Amino acid sequence: MTASDTRYTVLVNTLYTWDRRWRIKKLLIWLPRMLLVPLVFGIVMAIIGRFSPIFALPDILYITILATGAFLLGFIGFFLFRKRDPIQVARYFDLEFGLQERVSTALELITGAIQGDDRLAVAQIADAQDLAQNLAYKQRLKWVIHRLDWAIVLGGCVILVILHLLPNPNSDTLALAQAQQAQINQSAETVKDIIQDIANNPTLDSATREQLLRELTVSLQTLQNPQISTEEAIATLSDMQNLLEETAQNISQRTQAEQEALQRALEALQNSQNQAQSLSEALAQVQQNLAEQPPQTTDDTQLGNQDANEPPSDTQNPNNPQNPTNNNNSSVSANQAQADALRQAARELAQINPNAAQSLEQAADALENGDIQGAQDALNQAQEQLNQPDSANDQQNQQLAQNLQQSAQQMQQQAQQLAQSQQQNGNQQNQQSAQQNQQAQNSQGGQQQQGQQNQIPNPQGDNVGNSDQQGDAQGQQGGNQSQSDTAQLGQSQNSNQQQPSQQTHGTTLDSNTPTDNRGGDNQADLSQDTSGLNLTNPEQGEGQGGEDRGQGQYEVVFAPLRLGGENDGEDIILAPDTNTEPLREGNFSDNERGNITVPYNQVFDTYLQNANTALNAGYIPLGMRDVIRQYFTSLAPRTSNTPQN
Amino acid sequence: MEIAEFSQLARSIEREVSRVIVGQQHVVRLVLICVLSGRHALLEGVPGLGKTQLIRTLADAMALNFSRIQFTPDLMPSDVTGTNIMEDTEDGRKAFRFQRGPIFANLVLADEINRATPKTQSALLEAMQEKTVTVGGVVYPLSLPFFVLATQNPLEQEGTYPLPEAQLDRFMFKIDVDFPTVNDLVTIIERTTGNISPKAEKVVDGEQVLQMGELALNMPVPTHVTRYVAELIIATHPESENAPDAVRRYVRYGASPRGAQALIMGAKIHALLEGRFNVSFDDIEAIAFASLRHRLLLNFEGMAEGVPTDAIVEGLLKSVQKVKA
Numbered sequence: 001m002t003a004s005d006t007r008y009t010v011l012v013n014t015l016y017t018w019d020r021r022w023r024i025k026k027l028l029i030w031l032p033r034m035l036l037v038p039l040v041f042g043i044v045m046a047i048i049g050r051f052s053p054i055f056a057l058p059d060i061l062y063i064t065i066l067a068t069g070a071f072l073l074g075f076i077g078f079f080l081f082r083k084r085d086p087i088q089v090a091r092y093f094d095l096e097f098g099l100q101e102r103v104s105t106a107l108e109l110i111t112g113a114i115q116g117d118d119r120l121a122v123a124q125i126a127d128a129q130d131l132a133q134n135l136a137y138k139q140r141l142k143w144v145i146h147r148l149d150w151a152i153v154l155g156g157c158v159i160l161v162i163l164h165l166l167p168n169p170n171s172d173t174l175a176l177a178q179a180q181q182a183q184i185n186q187s188a189e190t191v192k193d194i195i196q197d198i199a200n201n202p203t204l205d206s207a208t209r210e211q212l213l214r215e216l217t218v219s220l221q222t223l224q225n226p227q228i229s230t231e232e233a234i235a236t237l238s239d240m241q242n243l244l245e246e247t248a249q250n251i252s253q254r255t256q257a258e259q260e261a262l263q264r265a266l267e268a269l270q271n272s273q274n275q276a277q278s279l280s281e282a283l284a285q286v287q288q289n290l291a292e293q294p295p296q297t298t299d300d301t302q303l304g305n306q307d308a309n310e311p312p313s314d315t316q317n318p319n320n321p322q323n324p325t326n327n328n329n330s331s332v333s334a335n336q337a338q339a340d341a342l343r344q345a346a347r348e349l350a351q352i353n354p355n356a357a358q359s360l361e362q363a364a365d366a367l368e369n370g371d372i373q374g375a376q377d378a379l380n381q382a383q384e385q386l387n388q389p390d391s392a393n394d395q396q397n398q399q400l401a402q403n404l405q406q407s408a409q410q411m412q413q414q415a416q417q418l419a420q421s422q423q424q425n426g427n428q429q430n431q432q433s434a435q436q437n438q439q440a441q442n443s444q445g446g447q448q449q450q451g452q453q454n455q456i457p458n459p460q461g462d463n464v465g466n467s468d469q470q471g472d473a474q475g476q477q478g479g480n481q482s483q484s485d486t487a488q489l490g491q492s493q494n495s496n497q498q499q500p501s502q503q504t505h506g507t508t509l510d511s512n513t514p515t516d517n518r519g520g521d522n523q524a525d526l527s528q529d530t531s532g533l534n535l536t537n538p539e540q541g542e543g544q545g546g547e548d549r550g551q552g553q554y555e556v557v558f559a560p561l562r563l564g565g566e567n568d569g570e571d572i573i574l575a576p577d578t579n580t581e582p583l584r585e586g587n588f589s590d591n592e593r594g595n596i597t598v599p600y601n602q603v604f605d606t607y608l609q610n611a612n613t614a615l616n617a618g619y620i621p622l623g624m625r626d627v628i629r630q631y632f633t634s635l636a637p638r639t640s641n642t643p644q645n
Numbered sequence: 646m647e648i649a650e651f652s653q654l655a656r657s658i659e660r661e662v663s664r665v666i667v668g669q670q671h672v673v674r675l676v677l678i679c680v681l682s683g684r685h686a687l688l689e690g691v692p693g694l695g696k697t698q699l700i701r702t703l704a705d706a707m708a709l710n711f712s713r714i715q716f717t718p719d720l721m722p723s724d725v726t727g728t729n730i731m732e733d734t735e736d737g738r739k740a741f742r743f744q745r746g747p748i749f750a751n752l753v754l755a756d757e758i759n760r761a762t763p764k765t766q767s768a769l770l771e772a773m774q775e776k777t778v779t780v781g782g783v784v785y786p787l788s789l790p791f792f793v794l795a796t797q798n799p800l801e802q803e804g805t806y807p808l809p810e811a812q813l814d815r816f817m818f819k820i821d822v823d824f825p826t827v828n829d830l831v832t833i834i835e836r837t838t839g840n841i842s843p844k845a846e847k848v849v850d851g852e853q854v855l856q857m858g859e860l861a862l863n864m865p866v867p868t869h870v871t872r873y874v875a876e877l878i879i880a881t882h883p884e885s886e887n888a889p890d891a892v893r894r895y896v897r898y899g900a901s902p903r904g905a906q907a908l909i910m911g912a913k914i915h916a917l918l919e920g921r922f923n924v925s926f927d928d929i930e931a932i933a934f935a936s937l938r939h940r941l942l943l944n945f946e947g948m949a950e951g952v953p954t955d956a957i958v959e960g961l962l963k964s965v966q967k968v969k970a
Contacts (some may be wrong), residue, residue: 091869095967100925105867116865123648124865124922 007125008110011103014132015089021141022096027079032149034075038067039156046163053170053177061164087113097140102128180418184233187414188223191216191240194407201403203396208247215243231623234415239622241411248404255397262353265345265360269379271338332370339364342379356385601637608632646856648922654857655681655918657848661706664843666699667836668829675820675935676703676794678914680752681858684907685773685793685815687758687808687939690822695833696796699822700754707854708847709751709790716761718804722768726778727785743780748772749787751851755795759805766812769793773815790854810898810942817907818932819939821955864913866924869967871909874929877965878905881941881957889964891957895947900940907936926967934958 042064049055055063090104106128108114109121116124195216198209222228222236346360359382366375611632615625655677662673672688676699679686688696697713704711714725727746734740747753748769758766772778773793778785795816797808813819825833836843849857880887881899892899912928919928938954 091867094925100921100927101867101870101923102921102925104869105865105923108867109865113868114865117860117863119648120860120864120922127922 007129008107010129011090011107011110011132012086015086015093015103018093018137018141019084019089021137021143022093023079025141025143027076028143028145029149030079031072031075032146032153034071035068035153036149036156038064038071039153039160041067042160043156043163046160049170050163050166050168051170053173056171056174056178057164057168061160064160087111097135097137099128099131099135102131180230180233183414183418184223184228184230187233187237187411187418188220190410190414191220191223194240194244194410195220197403197407201400203400208250212243212247216240229621229623230418232621234418235622235625237411237415237418241408241415244404244408244411248401248408251397251401251404255401258397261345261348265349265356266383268338268341268345269360269363269383271341335367335370339367342367353385356382359385604635604637608636646853646860648860648917651857651860651917652920654849654853658703658706661845661848662699662702665702665705665845666695667832668825669695669699669822672699672820672822673703674915674918675818675911675932676700678911678918678932679794679817680707680790680792681854681861681914682817682910683790683792683855683858684817684910685795687813687816687819688794688796688822689799689819690796691800691824692798694822694824696822697754697756700752700794700796702845703794704752706845706848707752708850709792709854710788711752711754712747712750713754713756714747715756716758716765718760718762718806720761720765722765723780725765725768726772726780729781741781743783743785745785746778748778749785751788751790751792753791753793755793757798758795759797759807761806763806763809766806766808770812770815773812788851790851790858813939814901814903816939817911818935820935821938858914861914861917862910864916864922864924866909866913870912870924870926870929873926873965873967874905874908874912877908877929877933877961878902880961880965881937887965889957889960891952891960892941895943895950895952895957896941897944897947898942900937904937904940908932911936930962933962937961 042060045055045060045063046057049057049060087104087107090107091101093099094101094104102124105114106125109116109125115121195213198204198212198216201209204212219236219240223233228236342360342364346357346364349357349360359378363375363378363382366372366378611628614620615628620628658677659670659673662677663670666673676686676688680703688699690696701711701713714720723746725746725748727744727749729741730744731739732742755769758769772787772791776787776789776791778787793816797805876887878900879885880889881892881896881904882888883893883896883899885892885899888896888899908929909924911932912924915928915931916922916924934955937958941954941957943952943954
């Protein structure tokens with residue numbers, strides 16, 4: 001090792017000693033400040049999470065911890081392990097310690113980066129080394145701990161812990177939303193399986209398979225859309241269920257039709273065989289009679305020798321049942337009828353079993369020609385052809401229909417689970433709203449008391465998320481009457497004040513009396529009417545715990561605000577117009593207030609047409625379409641030609 | 646010359662000068678730097694601040710040939726450089742003989758240089774840059790060391806001829822001679838109003854001055870300091886990306902490469918005079934104003950607003966980053 005190497009090593013070691021201490025000093029200064037970044041982030045996220053169901057508290061905690069760890073690792077790694085060139089370190093400390101570029105110049109002189117007079121270079125390096133070794137760097141690089149910074153960090157930790165310990169009102173909502181998303185994903189997987197099954201099913205004809213695959217693929221894409229709402233998922237599943245059920249029903253109907261055609265063909269076949277048997281017996285009887293009686297005429301003899309297949313002569317007495325001529329006449333007409341029946345059966349079987357249909361056609365021809373034996377043979381052949389292949393085909397069709405039905409049931413179950421989770425979510429929100437309403441009412445003097453059935457709206461009733469309308473408890477408690485009017489089914493009636501129900505018609509979830517106010521099972525039975533508006537059974541009104549009555553909750557579509565506040569104005573009654581005559585014709589001349597009265601049943605179709613246009617144009621979300629249809633159905637006058645959904 | 650000898654001689658020169666010149670240590674230091682580096686200085690200050698006395702004292706301390714040229718409007722170039730005169734030879738013939746002008750000295754004081762015409766001012770160009778004088782097609786080398794220390798009065802501008810940029814650039818420093826402080830003024834009064842006038846002793850000769858300059862020019866300069874000087878010079882140009890706003894707004898043309906040379910050379914001698922063996926940023930900053938103030942040509946807006954070039958230089962020193970660590 002040369003002298004220059006020794007001097008270089010000494011200088012560099014000195015520099016790195018300074019550098020290490022400087023890094024620790026900076027670390028102690030900047031560490032709390034850097035920790036504040038993830039802490040503030042976590043606090044902000046926790047605060048946001050309390051107002052908006054974006055992140056769950058555990059997730060925020062995990063994110064905060066991960067961010068803190070990442071910041072720590074990155075920061076410590078940057079400060080402690082960042083490799084710096086010695087000349088850069090020397091230049092920095094020349095400025096930091098006011099060494100007037102002595103150390104950096106010495107390093108460059110030692111390394112040969114710069115040249116200078118030998119005397120000056122030696123003197124310069126010696127000067128730099130002497131200054132560096134005698135420098136009180138520990139005093140100049142004191143480790144300083146800023147207590148205020150660490151106190152702020154500690155305070156941030158405390159705030160974060162408090163925010164995580166306090167119950168988050170949105171945690172349940174978040175959990176339910178995640179569960180709903182998981183349910184939707186599971187539904188998508190189920191749809192995938194169904195698509196695969198359908199694609200691999202050989203019994204489906206190509207047109208039906210392509211149609212099913214196309215529809216199901218579109219639905220799958222809809223379910224896989226990350227922005228899909230629960231209502232849209234339910235609607236999509238409902239559509240798939242309907243599609244599968246319809247397809248299964250078509251297949252069942254087709255199978256049933258085939259079976260009926262086969263049954264009719266078999267019956268015709270049996271009748272033909274019986275007829276042929278009867279004819280054979282009659283001919284045998286005639287031949288026996290002719291054999292017992294002496295021959296009277298040549299014609300009789302000829303008749304007796306006549307082939308049984310030939311039509312009998314009309315010269316016989318038609319009133320004598322024992323008369324062969326009479327028998328021949330009746331057999332001809334019977335043969336013709338039987339042939340027609342066989343032809344009818346053949347036509348029905350033409351699509352199902354062409355071979356059997358052809359045999360039946362041959363039998364019909366033979367019957368018309370009087371060829372009993374040929375008809376018998378053809379019928380036997382047709383019977384054999386009918387009995388052989390159709391059992392397996394029927395079984396396949398039945399199996400296919402059963403599979404599709406099972407798939408439809410799966411869709412139905414998925415939709416029900418989704419609707420149930422959504423219902424729970426809505427109930428929680430409603431409970432929160434009800435609690436807020438109760439608090440508000442309590443602060444106003446507590447005029448409205450709980451449990452006063454049929455008197456005032458229950459403030460703790462299930463408000464179905466309509467938190468803006470305090471006390472607008474939809475549904476009714478157990479003692480409320482159910483309206484039999486079909487157009488108002490599903491609406492609550494409280495002390496003769498009808499509440500316009502926008503959601504969960506007929507559903508009341510009172511947290512205090514859950515058993516009295518169940519209002520159904522709160523599940524959207526998508527196999528039936530999903531709106532909860534039972535138009536056919538007036539007894540299934542609101543507030544009654546009917547089983548699986550197709551009740552569901554939807555978002556607020558229209559929430560009328562009443563003049564003068566809530567519950568003190570007139571409610572909107574969605575009653576059908578029982579009077580077909582106009583209540584009042586508008587007369588502008590003596591209409592002082594400028595009001596115009598138009599018969600309801602005249603304008604309803606216009607509104608309905610506009611609603612249908614909007615529905616067909618796709619303006620309305622899928623989940624809301626049934627609601628709108630049911631809404632207009634409930635508004636429809638009885639005399640109107642409104643299509644009933 | 647050894648380093649210790651350099652320091653001793655430098656301190657001796659400053660000490661002798663300070664015996665005559667009261668205060669103005671910074672001016673003395675800058676003038677000494679110019680002398681040791683073999684360059685020239687322009688001193689600017691109001692009359693009576695001792696500019697001429699400073700230069701004369703410096704010549705006395707260095708034992709150099711000193712000549713003073715009082716520049717006036719009717720001064721001719723030949724009055725500075727010398728001229729050929731016709732003489733009778735021994736054989737009776739007539740011949741030209743070059744009569745040396747006052748420029749032929751080691752230390753030339755060009756007093757009130759801005760009062761001479763540009764033609765006469767330009768007579769100094771060759772001598773200052775090439776250290777030669779050409780008269781009648783004959784080049785006459787000047788004796789080394791050769792320094793031109795010029796003075797000019799900033800107040801009386803009427804009837805003066807501002808130095809052209811080319812000549813200004815040849816001055817290593819433009820040194821502003823400030824008015825003395827009260828204490829310095831008291832001392833000046835005491836020294837100059839009595840019977841005894843102090844006089845500087847000769848402590849160094851011309852050869853030693855050259856050796857001192859040669860030693861100082863071998864001073865090592867760290868690369869990042871050199872780069873800093875280069876960036877500083879580049880930043881004086883308004884079209885530069887790193888130019889500060891003041892430069893972009895008020896400067897028409899920035900410093901030439903001679904400015905960078907002046908900075909480095911001056912910094913080297915400044916460092917040695919400070920007792921160090923390397924150039925630092927402090928040395929650059931110490932001579933930056935004297936090196937750059939006459940090299941920044943202000944535009945019309947700058948001149949109209951009376952923007953001092955020192956303010957621009959100060960902005961430059963703040964804007965250019967020293968260490969990119």
